[in-house]
Amino acid sequence: MNTISLTEPAAATAGAAAAGPRCAPAWRAPALTLALGLAACAGMPDQLGLLTRIFIVGLFVLSLDLVVGIAGLATLGHAAMFGMGAYAAGVFALRVAPDPLVGLGVGLLAGALLAGLSGAFLLRYQGFTFLMLTVAVSQLVLSAAHKARAWTGGDDGLSGFSMGPLLGRFAFDLEGRVAACYTLGVLVLGFYAARRLVDSPFGLAVRGIHESRARMAALGTPVYRRLLGIYTAAGALAGAAGALSAQTTAVVGLDSLSFALSAEALVMLILGGAGRLTGALIGAAVFLVLHHTASSINPYHWLFIVGGLLMLVVLVPPAKATAWLRARLGGAP
Amino acid sequence: MSALMLEVKSVQAGYGPMTVLDGLSFQVARGERLAMIGRNGVGKTTALRAVMGVVPLRGGSILFAGEDVSRLSAHQRAERGLGLVPQTRDVFPSLTVEENLLAGLKRRPKAALSEAYDLFPRLAERRHNGGNQLSGGEQQMLSVARALLGQPRLLLMDEPLEGLAPLIRQELLAAFRHMGQQTGISVVIVEQQVDEALAYAGRAVILDHGAVVHEDDAAKLAKDTDTLERWVGMAVH
Amino acid sequence: MNTLSNILIDGLAYGMVLFVIAVGLSVTLGLMRFVNLSHGAFAMVGGYCAALLTRELQWSFWLAVPLAVLATGCLGAVLEATVLRHLYQRKELDQVLFTIGLTFVLIATTNALAGPQVQMVQLPPSLAGSIDLGFRTMPAQRLLVIAVGVAVALAAALTVTRTRFGIWLRATVDHPGTASSLGIPIRTVQCLTFAAGAALAGLGGVLGAEVMPLEPYYALKYLVLVLVVVAVGGMGSIAGSLCAAILLGLIETASKYLASDWGSLFFFAAMAIVLAWRPNGLLKR
């Protein structure tokens, strides 16, 4: 054992009251999400379609957070994995079997596979170069999907498949009850897995890489392999989200691979706060609800509202705003 | 005209929710060399940055040559004759060595550059290298030279000797002394090498928790091992 | 043979259009390292100003263009001085979010004020026609674009690498606090540079309008394109952006002549290859 002592050991142990950092239990936030999600479904039975969409996009933004917020790799090509999962699940349902859970697994694997393959190339680069390369890769995937009309239906979309009942029992209904529960379930599981991943030594190493690659390499961390690990995991979640989207809408369009989707997801993530996972869900929910309401009240100028909001969020970060409010209301500091 | 070059009056400053400087006051006379010492994290760097104007004041005031500069921006203070050698060196990586030197220059470049290169011949050899390609000590030289080219009347130096080879260190301190005699420049120097700093300086202040806790003649303080032991934790020699 | 010369001519012309559209971003993103996704919006403002002046007010093109560019620069300066300056020290993602928001608002404003239609900048007769090259013709306006592009590239590159202002700018970007303590008026430097970037964006909007038509979604439509030019050229290198624009223009044009049903596949593949080979861009400094 090394035995260095700079200050008196006694002093050090006396200060043991100084608590170290601790992680919150991994089940807490997912359980809360489940409760909130179920409450929302029960409270708004008319809006199950919107809720389903929020759950799906939430899962997608969550996976983006693993890459952007945790690993610190800004990407504008994450839709590639989402679309890959969606097309895989769609093609699987059309040509092999309509079972949703198996299809979900297929989409998940497809997303992971694409992430693994593209990551093996992309992760050799950093920063702006990485960002632009993710754009390139996703555009190449998009071109391929466009070209492969026989499989993907090109820009007419892949349609004509229908999903079998969930677990062989619950058929997807018009109101979308089964779809909402199904997607919420997958979201909560995905969230739990992501939470555990982030709080594990692996997650800690990835966060370390985010902050200082040189330091992690000097500690003996195989930087590239860790990044590939998290990128693949994120790809799996994105693929699962894509599969859910394909299954619940029964159509897959090229938009599921588009730059716009990648960019929009990034906006949602930053809106909710990157790097904390919960922020991803909050961002997705806020953005989609806002879009939905703004476009049902006045579809013409929803850009005003969302644009203004984005600027506001940056100028007055939510954390600052709540702190100010709390101070204003005279609460405890 | 005030006899004081710098007057720091109960200055408050900090980062985010944290207060680092808490009622800091000290003075520097014209031509004086002041050493500022203290343990890690007591706020020496913050003090210099606050004087320079890189860290905003939260209270108190700073008078430079009799003028209240508390509300001026750093470059306005630089124009009035303040200069800083930052602890982190902050060599501009996207500039070459020569461009780094030119960045803060107000005079004709030729003479100024050759002055700098005389002081640090090493820099002359590297003049076309990028700032990010220098060794630690070379960066330190560049940072010092760069600040000197601005011809400050009061130079704030944050651990300027760190990472320099002993030979260079001796030469540099000699050069500082020489410069002080020639131009009457005032200096505030923060240094962990307390013995060297005290040997160079005329007077010294000791900081703790963002305030001056001891002030003395440098030579006297150098012998006052009790005080040094108490505030700086050093039992050298 | 004919195809080859066609590719070279059209590719060069298209590349120069790409360059004039991207050069403003090369300044704000490349040099200032401010992730300015509202670049397209500034270009749009410049273009709309020129369209308005030439079409509605019937101003001369030669008068309207400098004025439009100036107006865009002023808008940039005002925005910088009031809001954007607070974002330099923030995380890049915050800059992304803010400038995207700004872009959205500008799109919506444009849409509300001028409607969704395409706006045309009225060209003077000398530019409206085409020029006979013997074996083919070429739009006269492209010659102006090429000339202006080269001039802008030279002027910008010289300013950055050869002048005191260039040194100040790069110093300010590297360590603003330290630059300021060396007596560099960093606020002026930042504001002027941003305004210049915005003005160049405006210039690109006007000159590029023939190929990239002005409409409200202009602000987002060509964003990826200009980002690619800046990335391939290398952060902070104006000359690099020029080379990148011409290279990409040639590739895109060649693919139109030879393999158009592959879409922009070659464009993006080229970008991936260049970046994989030179991660810091073509002209790595």
Added chain:
Amino acid sequence: MSPLLQLRQVDKRYGGLHVTRQVSFRLDAGDRLALIGPNGAGKTTLVHQISGVVPSDSGEVWLRGENVTRLPQARRVRHGLARTFQITTLAPHLPVQRQIEMALFEREGLSASAWRSVDSYPALTAEAQELLGRFGLRAHAATATEDLAYGEQRLIEMALAMALRPKVLLLDEPMAGVPKGDGARLLSALDALPKDLGVLIIEHDMDLVFRFANRIVVLCEGAVLAEGSPDDIRRDPRVRAAYLGN
């Protein structure tokens, strides 16, 4: 006995600049070797070459009987090599304790474990806190690293290297920015490290160097100028002229 670390004719050029030239020396178990030399002599570059941050143009690096010249950094660390950086290199936003834990997980080969929470390794948590305590940073366990003063961050550099329990320790100016008193105590504490540990230290503070080292290598213009015991070096006129001064 084979040396812990051996350099054989290691060479590095940056364009036209020949930074390290045919450097050879060895570090044995229990060695306390100081690497000194003028600024820009190539000391840091040499540490980069040994640890694998910068590839060598030619020559070989042997670590505990194995040629590691072509191995990536991480593999060298697993061979028992740890280093500190001259320019502080830490994860700025992580709490200090997490920073240390990262090193411990890596040492224990746990950094690929992706399911159990970092809090579920009480032995490692305790070790991290104990380590922080030894550097007087216990109270800062939950502070973000960037909020520490510069000198405190220098200590974390050291703590991280110690946490890896290396066999070969490379220290690049570890005392710079640390008050002299603390620095001296830190070094004497280093003396108490396991006897079979080899330490290579770069330092410009000659008091500390002469007190700590049992052998000194002087690097000048990228080449080894002199090598020997502290007393030899102190007396060597070439070293005095190039580096030490009067």
Added chain:
Amino acid sequence: QDSTVKIGIIGPFSGPFAHYGTLFKAGAEAYVASQGGKLAGKSVELIYRDTGGPNPAQTKVMAQELIVKNKVDYLGGFVFTPNAMAVAPLIQQSRTPTVIFNAATSSITEKSEYFIRTSYTLWQVTVPLAQWAAKQGMQKVVTAVTDYGPGIDAEAAFKSEFAKHGGVVVESIRMPIATTDFGPFAQRIRASGAQAVYTFLPGGPPNLGFVKAYNENGLARAGIQFLGTAETDEFDLQKFGDSALGLTTAFHYSGAHDSPQNKAFVAALRKQDPAAVANYASVGAWDGMYVIHKMIEATGGARDGAKALAAARELQWESPRGPVRIDGKSRHITQNVYLRKVEKQGGALVNTETLSFGPQVDFGLGQ
């Protein structure tokens, strides 16, 4: 309250295609206003939903909400094929009659028997154009279409029909959808040695770019005939300036169609929204509302999808575009297609109808 009929209109109201939404709205509301604010004695509520661009998932959510929450009786709108496809299962399940105002891929109406279409398909307008071209003695034509679903439809339609009449398509150029610089394609068209170019482009900026390239690269001067469809859309026709003069297109509607019905339509549209333009999108919405009107009449405002569809199937009326009817089998509109030429009338550019090809069905089904 019970007597209110709810109609959900889904289209792009934001984003690059927002003008479609605006025109849908203007056309639909103009129709309702022209009927005195009530359809078949029922007051109607139009509920708009914004899809942005092609986004089937989003569209499905909106349709679901409209059907489940808002309990709409009819759906209308749809600019993009995948968006229309996405609602097929929903309307089939809920028996909601759905009128497509624009989306032009032939196969959509096969996806659900509750789809009715009042726009056009590319086969419908292209087949007569190809026949005409052959009749004019053209033997070599080059096709240049945007590389996406409708463009490929257009290319296939022209090629097969032109070949039937002995013509040769010398080159088929597919232009990437993101193309902004059409110069190279113009050069290729010129180099192909064809007598005419048949083209299809999505609305908006690409049209302008293509026509500009057509002129600037001297194709017009070289006598290469322009054969288009929707390129001279009234929506941005004026922007072309004189470069559009003489462009020939075949289409089912021209804003300048000379009939009392069209005059009434244009006037109603003006009144509703002075900025709105009479073009295929607004007329598609207008006629779509007519069909819905008749369905309401047939069902007496009750929710009865089957009955409504039965009524719509045999519909026949005089539309602003001319005499039309809904084909009972395909549920697609059968209409006249006209050959048109861009001319200047009173300082403004218009599509003058020079020839009517007579009623045309959707030739694309079963292709």
